[in-house]
Each structure stands twice: as C-alpha cells, then as structure tokens.
Amino acid sequence: MSVNQREIGRRKLLTEIRRQQRVPRIDLSELTGISRATVTTITAELLREGLIEEVSSDSGEKDSKRGRPKVDLKIRGAARLIAGAKISNKTVSLVLLDFEGTQLADHEADLETAVLPAAEMAQVLAGLVETLAQKIGMSRQDVAGFGLGIAGVVDAPRGFVHWSPSLTSRNVQFGDVLERVLGIPVFLDNDANLVAMAEKSFGLGQGHNDFIVVTIESGVGMGIVINDEIYRGTRGCGAEFGHTKVQLEGALCRCGQRGCLEAYAADYALTREAMLASGEAAERQVEDILRAAKEGDEMAASIVSRAGRMFAMGLANIVNIFDPELIILAGEQMQASHLYAEDVIAGMRKLIVQVDKAPPEVVVHKWGNLMWARGAAAYALENVSENALLGMADNAA
Amino acid sequence: MSVNQREIGRRKLLTEIRRQQRVPRIDLSELTGISRATVTTITAELLREGLIEEVSSDSGEKDSKRGRPKVDLKIRGAARLIAGAKISNKTVSLVLLDFEGTQLADHEADLETAVLPAAEMAQVLAGLVETLAQKIGMSRQDVAGFGLGIAGVVDAPRGFVHWSPSLTSRNVQFGDVLERVLGIPVFLDNDANLVAMAEKSFGLGQGHNDFIVVTIESGVGMGIVINDEIYRGTRGCGAEFGHTKVQLEGALCRCGQRGCLEAYAADYALTREAMLASGEAAERQVEDILRAAKEGDEMAASIVSRAGRMFAMGLANIVNIFDPELIILAGEQMQASHLYAEDVIAGMRKLIVQVDKAPPEVVVHKWGNLMWARGAAAYALENVSENALLGMADNAA
DNA sequence: GTAATAAATTTGTAAATCAAATTAAATCAA
DNA sequence: TTGATTTAATTTGATTTACAAATTTATTAC
Structure with a gap:
C-alpha cells in the first residue's frame, strides 16, 4: 500500500x-x-x-x-513496446520504441482535415498506432503505452485539453477518450514539453537537471526542466514563451494580443512585415527575406535584425528569471537560423544580469520531424516504467 | 550514513x-x-x-x-533559538524566534556606513546578534542558527556573495566569514528569496506549493517557490524580475542596462521622469507625483500609468512562463500603491494567455520592516530543524 | 462501580538492509 | 596443468524497522 x-x-x-x-x-x-x-x-x-x-x-x-x-x-528492450506520436498541422508522425528507447519503426500519415472532433481524432490515431505496430509484426494491443503530443493548452497529468488547434471541441478529457478507443494506456502532453522530454532523454539535456528548451517552428514554444522533471504550471498553460510580451502595445499576434514575442520573431511575422513594408500583395518566403538581408537589402535586414533583437530580449528575460545552466534552442526548420545566429546570442548575453560567472550555455539543436514523436514516446516510456515497478509490488502481494 | x-x-x-x-x-x-x-x-x-x-x-x-x-x-519552542536579520541600506533589523517560530525579541540598529568590508560587517552583525540575545537574557552562543538576508547576487547554498551593495568586496565566501566570527551556524540568502520564505512559513503562501512573490521597495525583486522549495538558479542570480526587459533599448536602469522593468516601475524611475518632463531641477517625491496624478495632472498621470502598464506586462510574462497558482505582491512601502492597483492587475490579466480557467490569484501583502528578518529566520529555522534531525541519527550510533 | 469507548502503547512478526563470510570466475605464475 | 591471486557476485546471519493485533490507559456514560 x-x-x-x-x-x-x-x-x-x-x-x-x-x-x-x-x-x-x-x-x-x-x-x-x-x-x-x-x-x-x-x-x-x-x-x-x-x-x-x-x-x-x-x-x-x-x-x-x-x-x-x-x-x-x-x-531489456523487449520488455515493453512504446509508441509516441505528434499531431502537426495536417500530418501525424509516429515512432515505435522498445523499452531501451531504440527506435523500431516510424510512420507518417496525412490528415484529411487539420481539425477533427476528439472521438474521430482518436479513431484515426488508433488506426495509425495499429499500422505502426504491424510494421514490426505486432498489434496495437502489444503496445504498453502511447504518448501523444498535441499543440495547444494541455493539462498533462489529467489528460485534459483546454484547447487545441487540432480538435474542434474545447475542454475535452482527451486522454480518457484515447484510452477508451485505443485500449492501451495513453499519456498526453503539450508538444513543447515533449521536446524538453526528448532532449532530457535522448538529446543535449542528458545529464542536466535544470535546463530550458526553446522550440522554434511556426510559433515559439518552451519547455522547462527543473530538478530533472518537466515543470508544468498549475493550469497547464505555463511556458508560453512565444506569448511573453516584448513590447507594450506592440505588433499584433495570432493570439489576438499585442506585443507577443511571436509577433516579432515567428515566420509569419517576418513575411507579414515584409509584405506591409514593400506594399506588395504577394507574400515573400522567409528564405527570400533572409537571403535579401544577407545580400544587403536594407529593409529586409532591418526586419531580420529586429526579430533577432526581440528574440534576444525574450531569451534574456528567461535567463534573468531562471538562471538555468543550459538553454537548448531546438527546431526542425533551418529557416529560423536568423534566431540561432551568434549575434543574437551575444545580444542576449548583454541583456542579462552581469555576474562574475559564466552566462548559461546556449546550444542549438536542429533535428528532424520525428523528434517530437520521440519525445512523446519518452514521456510514455517514463510512465510505463513507473507502472511496471508498481505492478511488481502487486504481484508480490 | x-x-x-x-x-x-x-x-x-x-x-x-x-x-x-x-x-x-x-x-x-x-x-x-x-x-x-x-x-x-x-x-x-x-x-x-x-x-x-x-x-x-x-x-x-x-x-x-x-x-x-x-x-x-x-x-517545543524552547528547543532551539533562531536569529534572523536583514541588512538594508543603512540599517540592520533583527528578530529572535523560538523553535516554534514565535517572536521573542527584535532589534534595529543603524550602520555608520552602508558599505563595509566583509570582516567588519561580520563583526557588526556578531555584536547585534549578541545584543538581540541579551534582550531575553541569553547570549549569542545560545542561538542555534542565524539567517541573514543581504541584497545583491547571492549563491545561497554555498554562502557565497557574488556582489552586494552592502559589501565593499565582490566574490566573498561571506557565509564562512560569518560562521567564523559568530561561532554559530549561518545561513545566507538573497533578500528577495527571504520574503518568499517568510510568505511560505508565516504569510499568505502557507498551504501553497507553487507561488511567486514579487517584492516592491526601492527596486523590484522576486522569489520563486516551486514544489514547496525556494527555487534558486544555477548561479544564484535568477529571479531578477526587476531586470527583466520590458522595452527594447528602453529607459536606462541603475544596473547600466536599458529597458529593465525597474527603470519604469521603481520609485526612482517615477521621480526621474517627472523631473525630466517638467524641466525642474528639484526631485519630487513619489507621493507627490501619485497625488498629482489622482488630482488630474496629466503629465503625472501619464507617468504613473506607464509605470503600471509596464509592471502589468512584466507580471504577465511571469504568468505566461510559470502559470503559478498564486502571486503575492509584497512590500513594505505604501507608496508603491500605484502598482498594486486593481487596474494594473486587470491589465496583467489581459496580457496573459487566455484559457477557460481562472487566472492566478493575485494578493497584496503589505507588511512591516521586520518581515525580511523573519524570512531570514525562517530560512535558518528550516536548516536548523533539518540538522537537529540529522544530529539524532548520530547520537543513536 | 461497571460498561463503553477511543487514544496510546506494547508485543510479536514479517520485511528488508547490510556487513561479513563465502562462492564463482577469471588471470597469472610456475 | 595446477595452485595462488584477484575481484565480482551471492549467501548468511544479525539488526533495524514498520506494522497489525492485542493490550493498556484514560476518559465518559449510566
């Protein structure tokens, strides 16, 4: 007991x-x-x-x-089978791991619609996990745990989704829905936390107890590891780095508020500004703008430079608050390279409280699409591991 | 073992x-x-x-x-005697607690100079602790632990002071110096952390596991409680809320950098702006400016309002990062009332990520000068308690 | 004065850790 | 090949510790 x-x-x-x-x-x-x-x-x-x-x-x-x-x-790798998945805009990527964490299979599938009702999404996922398992000649029932990363505001321990861009309904007990449909234990989390999980288990966070992961893709996210555990706030909506404010009454963000970091540093912010400034109707690609900036286009350079300075400011605030030993800038898109740039990091260092001690290490980790899914699987792995130990006690009694 | x-x-x-x-x-x-x-x-x-x-x-x-x-x-109150002190600008305030946490005596003393070498400061403190103990007919040697709060950048677990406005030297192993001079166990911490400690032990933080304390006096500080423990970064310079940036290349701060929250919200920021704007050479008191703002003085109102909005922005960033269940605005000075104002808090609520769940509770706690010292004592109490238990094991062996 | 009741303690047992002794599996030297 | 040496792993026996059940203690109710 x-x-x-x-x-x-x-x-x-x-x-x-x-x-x-x-x-x-x-x-x-x-x-x-x-x-x-x-x-x-x-x-x-x-x-x-x-x-x-x-x-x-x-x-x-x-x-x-x-x-x-x-x-x-x-x-013992064969002890348990673990699946992990990440729901992206219109695709789902999945991996299958053994108990050691080595990858046995992966799978990617398109969604017909980006947004689905919870029950339908669960059905789709059940099918995908089955497909995944069959790649190594197993079935869904052989999977000991399924970790799922989903964008939005998620209360991970309760498996509750306040809101997600992938679901039609708000406030769903999505974890329960999934468990009912899949018939196996499901562990749900916000996607940014999963990158932190992936870095902690397989990536650059190994061996660190306290660090912060900043993810850059279409938006800007953050995962916090304190004391070797993912820190999730009380309502499951912490670590919203992209929506920290860097300018009072500043640029308009997708979220409807003003002055969010995202509204300056994200892809769409760059393209939007370029469009506005040039008066052109057509949107330029981010790569275009970055190239133009390098080639001496002043307008482009100014846009890119401000994005970098705002990002540095946001990062500096994180350092001033957490004083972490390590910051991992993680992202799959090369196009965010302007934010990884050395002068951005240098800018951050100038904005943090100055002490006679080295500033936190900042490392960049670019990785593929499957890292999200691996993070989800790592989360499931942690939970399955724990349950396996608890199960032993029961057997003994 | x-x-x-x-x-x-x-x-x-x-x-x-x-x-x-x-x-x-x-x-x-x-x-x-x-x-x-x-x-x-x-x-x-x-x-x-x-x-x-x-x-x-x-x-x-x-x-x-x-x-x-x-x-x-x-x-058992009589079990141990605990002292706590806070070094302020030119005064030191001290309290003496019993093992239950009830206050037995307090003392306040002026310093001839605000800044002293570490060894001299230790001498002064030794004398003060002695005086304090004698108020209840005891001596310094009867005190089981002494907690000290000092402004600046402090590495609490190591008792190391990177820098403090109260000490002439940087990078002092001040905890050790104090222990040598006082002859009793000393526990050193940053003053903002101590307010968090005080709130956790005696104040509004009782019964909460995760909360944040924002202190407002001459500067703006912060204490973070995560999982019922004070969170201190790796280098002991985390939680520098006052120096988070709220404006790119903004107003000049005491710390030499630009755009710090303090440079907008602190006392000196208000008086400075008022002075600049009016072109007057004489500094107006903060109370003056606040009163003028209330009475319809547009310039004053504008200054105060911006301070409030910047403060709201800083607070919102904290919420967006931590998602705490409780924020305590703690301060001893009534003059910071413009930052406690309901419209400031309302402004913060508009800047945080919107979820179908109540935003974190914000409470204001105004208290006297001794709260700092009590926090220091609470910190010592926690450590002495722990050591008492460890001591038992040794006795048994 | 006795029954009833609930807190606290005592008793005896089972679980679990550990130091020390023992066994196992290898290398080295003659 | 054999025996000495060395180190890892296991076994053994003692000790610590926690707990359920039985007992004692201190009170109220009748």
Missing part, C-alpha cells in the same frame, strides 16, 4: 541502469549507495520480471584484469 | 507537527500514513530529544466524547 523501502530501491536501480546504459552490479552499488547484497536481490527481481537483462562482456576496458569479470546489466 | 527509513519518518512527522501546530498522535498517523505504532516510537524519540512536547488539552472540540482523550503534540 504505502511506498515501501523495496520499491524505492527498485526505482533507484532501474533509473540508474537506464542512465548508465550498461553497468555491473558492483558499480550500481557504488552509484546508488545501496549495499551489494541488496543490489543482488533487487536486480534478481528485475531480471525475473524481465525488465532488465545481463550482458556478458564489458566492452569498455579490457586491460586484462584478473578476478571474476563484471557482468553488465541493461534495460 | 545513508538516509534511512527512520530518518524519513522523523522528518515527515516533525514537519507535519509544525504544519498542524498542535496535533494528536492518532491524527499524525492518519495524515502521514505512518502506522500508530511507529508514530508512538518516533514521537517518543522526538520527545526525548526535546524537539517536541505534549500539550494536555485539545482546546478544539470539547463535545464531551468518551474514550481516552487525545494528547496534542507541538513543536
């Missing part, structure tokens, strides 16, 4: 094994502070349960030591 | 007793999920150690129940 001692040990060891990838029992004892005896008993349980497995050789150092050789332990 | 089960139980029970103020064992068992038997044994330990005490009557409900009457437990 209560969280007993043993469960704490099991959790500690399983997470440590996951972190280390491959690790012998004696090191586990060192790393976790749990005695060798207890490590033996607990890992035996985890082995029996099929959650981990032994790997013969320690490939690392073969300096011909004598003594009984270490036997590495690792997460 | 390792944090054993028993220690977890002790901590749980002690914090629960502190939270409940007075509580019988059987309720403790209910509240913490620890069995009655274990509650008996652990509370016996805590009693023996003198950290808690029994109180005969449960004053609450005397509805003539039968059965053995409950015996309330409470923190």
Whole structure:
C-alpha cells in the first residue's frame, strides 16, 4: 500500500541502469549507495520480471584484469513496446520504441482535415498506432503505452485539453477518450514539453537537471526542466514563451494580443512585415527575406535584425528569471537560423544580469520531424516504467 | 550514513507537527500514513530529544466524547533559538524566534556606513546578534542558527556573495566569514528569496506549493517557490524580475542596462521622469507625483500609468512562463500603491494567455520592516530543524 | 462501580538492509 | 596443468524497522 523501502530501491536501480546504459552490479552499488547484497536481490527481481537483462562482456576496458569479470546489466528492450506520436498541422508522425528507447519503426500519415472532433481524432490515431505496430509484426494491443503530443493548452497529468488547434471541441478529457478507443494506456502532453522530454532523454539535456528548451517552428514554444522533471504550471498553460510580451502595445499576434514575442520573431511575422513594408500583395518566403538581408537589402535586414533583437530580449528575460545552466534552442526548420545566429546570442548575453560567472550555455539543436514523436514516446516510456515497478509490488502481494 | 527509513519518518512527522501546530498522535498517523505504532516510537524519540512536547488539552472540540482523550503534540519552542536579520541600506533589523517560530525579541540598529568590508560587517552583525540575545537574557552562543538576508547576487547554498551593495568586496565566501566570527551556524540568502520564505512559513503562501512573490521597495525583486522549495538558479542570480526587459533599448536602469522593468516601475524611475518632463531641477517625491496624478495632472498621470502598464506586462510574462497558482505582491512601502492597483492587475490579466480557467490569484501583502528578518529566520529555522534531525541519527550510533 | 469507548502503547512478526563470510570466475605464475 | 591471486557476485546471519493485533490507559456514560 504505502511506498515501501523495496520499491524505492527498485526505482533507484532501474533509473540508474537506464542512465548508465550498461553497468555491473558492483558499480550500481557504488552509484546508488545501496549495499551489494541488496543490489543482488533487487536486480534478481528485475531480471525475473524481465525488465532488465545481463550482458556478458564489458566492452569498455579490457586491460586484462584478473578476478571474476563484471557482468553488465541493461534495460531489456523487449520488455515493453512504446509508441509516441505528434499531431502537426495536417500530418501525424509516429515512432515505435522498445523499452531501451531504440527506435523500431516510424510512420507518417496525412490528415484529411487539420481539425477533427476528439472521438474521430482518436479513431484515426488508433488506426495509425495499429499500422505502426504491424510494421514490426505486432498489434496495437502489444503496445504498453502511447504518448501523444498535441499543440495547444494541455493539462498533462489529467489528460485534459483546454484547447487545441487540432480538435474542434474545447475542454475535452482527451486522454480518457484515447484510452477508451485505443485500449492501451495513453499519456498526453503539450508538444513543447515533449521536446524538453526528448532532449532530457535522448538529446543535449542528458545529464542536466535544470535546463530550458526553446522550440522554434511556426510559433515559439518552451519547455522547462527543473530538478530533472518537466515543470508544468498549475493550469497547464505555463511556458508560453512565444506569448511573453516584448513590447507594450506592440505588433499584433495570432493570439489576438499585442506585443507577443511571436509577433516579432515567428515566420509569419517576418513575411507579414515584409509584405506591409514593400506594399506588395504577394507574400515573400522567409528564405527570400533572409537571403535579401544577407545580400544587403536594407529593409529586409532591418526586419531580420529586429526579430533577432526581440528574440534576444525574450531569451534574456528567461535567463534573468531562471538562471538555468543550459538553454537548448531546438527546431526542425533551418529557416529560423536568423534566431540561432551568434549575434543574437551575444545580444542576449548583454541583456542579462552581469555576474562574475559564466552566462548559461546556449546550444542549438536542429533535428528532424520525428523528434517530437520521440519525445512523446519518452514521456510514455517514463510512465510505463513507473507502472511496471508498481505492478511488481502487486504481484508480490 | 545513508538516509534511512527512520530518518524519513522523523522528518515527515516533525514537519507535519509544525504544519498542524498542535496535533494528536492518532491524527499524525492518519495524515502521514505512518502506522500508530511507529508514530508512538518516533514521537517518543522526538520527545526525548526535546524537539517536541505534549500539550494536555485539545482546546478544539470539547463535545464531551468518551474514550481516552487525545494528547496534542507541538513543536517545543524552547528547543532551539533562531536569529534572523536583514541588512538594508543603512540599517540592520533583527528578530529572535523560538523553535516554534514565535517572536521573542527584535532589534534595529543603524550602520555608520552602508558599505563595509566583509570582516567588519561580520563583526557588526556578531555584536547585534549578541545584543538581540541579551534582550531575553541569553547570549549569542545560545542561538542555534542565524539567517541573514543581504541584497545583491547571492549563491545561497554555498554562502557565497557574488556582489552586494552592502559589501565593499565582490566574490566573498561571506557565509564562512560569518560562521567564523559568530561561532554559530549561518545561513545566507538573497533578500528577495527571504520574503518568499517568510510568505511560505508565516504569510499568505502557507498551504501553497507553487507561488511567486514579487517584492516592491526601492527596486523590484522576486522569489520563486516551486514544489514547496525556494527555487534558486544555477548561479544564484535568477529571479531578477526587476531586470527583466520590458522595452527594447528602453529607459536606462541603475544596473547600466536599458529597458529593465525597474527603470519604469521603481520609485526612482517615477521621480526621474517627472523631473525630466517638467524641466525642474528639484526631485519630487513619489507621493507627490501619485497625488498629482489622482488630482488630474496629466503629465503625472501619464507617468504613473506607464509605470503600471509596464509592471502589468512584466507580471504577465511571469504568468505566461510559470502559470503559478498564486502571486503575492509584497512590500513594505505604501507608496508603491500605484502598482498594486486593481487596474494594473486587470491589465496583467489581459496580457496573459487566455484559457477557460481562472487566472492566478493575485494578493497584496503589505507588511512591516521586520518581515525580511523573519524570512531570514525562517530560512535558518528550516536548516536548523533539518540538522537537529540529522544530529539524532548520530547520537543513536 | 461497571460498561463503553477511543487514544496510546506494547508485543510479536514479517520485511528488508547490510556487513561479513563465502562462492564463482577469471588471470597469472610456475 | 595446477595452485595462488584477484575481484565480482551471492549467501548468511544479525539488526533495524514498520506494522497489525492485542493490550493498556484514560476518559465518559449510566
């Protein structure tokens, strides 16, 4: 009933094994502070349960030591099957991972309509997860957990969608709807949080306990990791970096308010301004504007420069508030390169509180379309892992 | 050595007793999920150690129940003596608390100079703590912990001061200096964090796990409470709300940068603007300007209104990032009333992401000079409490 | 004075950790 | 090939700890 001692040990060891990838029992004892005896008993349980497995050789150092050789332990990939998906504008991308986190399959599908009622969306997703599973000869029922990223305002722990551009209805208990239709555990989250999750599990955030991920695609999003956990506000609408205000009564944003960072830094802001300034009716592509700016077009340069300075200002505010050790600028579109530029970062450094200590590291991580889905899967993986451990206690009783 | 089960139980029970103020064992068992038997044994330990005490009557409900009457437990005030202090511009205010948190004495003293070398400041503080203790017939050596709040950039866990307006030297291991001079454990923190601490322990933050405190005095500060703990960034220079930027290349701030919130909302910003606008050489008092604004003076009104709108914008950014359940506007000066005004808060509400859920509660808490010192003491109390529990384990061994 | 009732404690048992002893699996040296 | 050496992993036995159930304690009701 209560969280007993043993469960704490099991959790500690399983997470440590996951972190280390491959690790012998004696090191586990060192790393976790749990005695060798207890490590033996607990890992035996985890082995029996099929959650981990032994790997013969320690490939690392073969300096011909004598003594009984270490036997590495690792997460057993075959233990569970995890699916993750991200709903984008008119496409859904999915990945299938094993329990180790290695990718087994992926899939991409178009949606006929970008916006659907919750029930229909669930039907579509159920079909896609089935298709995905069949790619490796499995069925949907074999999937232990499905993580889904959806744009909008999401209350992740409750699986509740306040609003999403992909759903016709507001305020849906979408997590429950999905679980009913899919018949497997579903874990729902805001898409920006999932990038943070992906960076934490597979990306540049590995080994960091506190960091911030800023995502740049059509809008500007943010994920916050504090104390090794995704921080979500009380109402599930925190981390709205794109809608922090950088100018009082400034430019009009898609959200209807004025002065949002997005209204200066996002793609549509650039094209809109260029259109307005030139008086042309046709929209120029962002790439066009960036190229023109580089080639000396003053108007274009001015637009791009302001976007960069506004972005730097927004970033600086984040640093002044959080003082994180790391900021990851993550995005799949190369066209946001003007925001990744070194002078933008330099501009940010000038706007933060000056201390005799290095400013936070800023790294850029450009990745493919599937990263979102992998983040969603990582979120599911975390939850499935936890449930697997809880399940063990039940079996014992 | 390792944090054993028993220690977890002790901590749980002690914090629960502190939270409940007075509580019988059987309720403790209910509240913490620890069995009655274990509650008996652990509370016996805590009693023996003198950290808690029994109180005969449960004053609450005397509805003539039968059965053995409950015996309330409470923190034993006499267990430890805690001091807290805040260094302000040219004064130091101090409080002396017992282990329950009730105030036993307070003291205020002027500094000859606002800025001192670390060693001298430590000497001054040692004398003041001695004076404080003697007010109740005790000496400095009887104080179990001293919490100190100091303006500037402070790395609290390390007791390191990057920079402070009260010290001549930068980058001082001030915590260690103080401990050497005072001869008692010292806990150092940034002053804004201490207000958060005070609100969490004694004020409006009680019962909330995640909230934000914005302090308004000569500058604008912020304290962040996440998961019932003060959040401090990696370098100890987070939560610099006053220096978040609200205008690109805007008004000049004391910190040398442009566009800081402080440069629009702080006292000196108002007086400066009024002076510039009127062309007068003499500075007007903030109260003057506020009164004039109310009486229809257009220039004054414009200045005050902009300060309010900028402040609303800054607050909205905090909400858009954190989505906290509660924001406490805390300050000792009535003159900041223009920032507390209802229309400022309403302005903030218009600038946050709109969801079908109530915006965060905003409350105003005006308090006296000693609140800072009480926060410092609360910080020390938390640490001393923790150490008392750790000490028990050592005794047993 | 006795029954009833509820809080707190005691008792005996089961769970779980750990240090120390033991076993297992390898290398090295002769 | 054999035995010494070395190190990892397991087993053993003691100890800690938590808890359910039984018991004691302190009160009211009748």
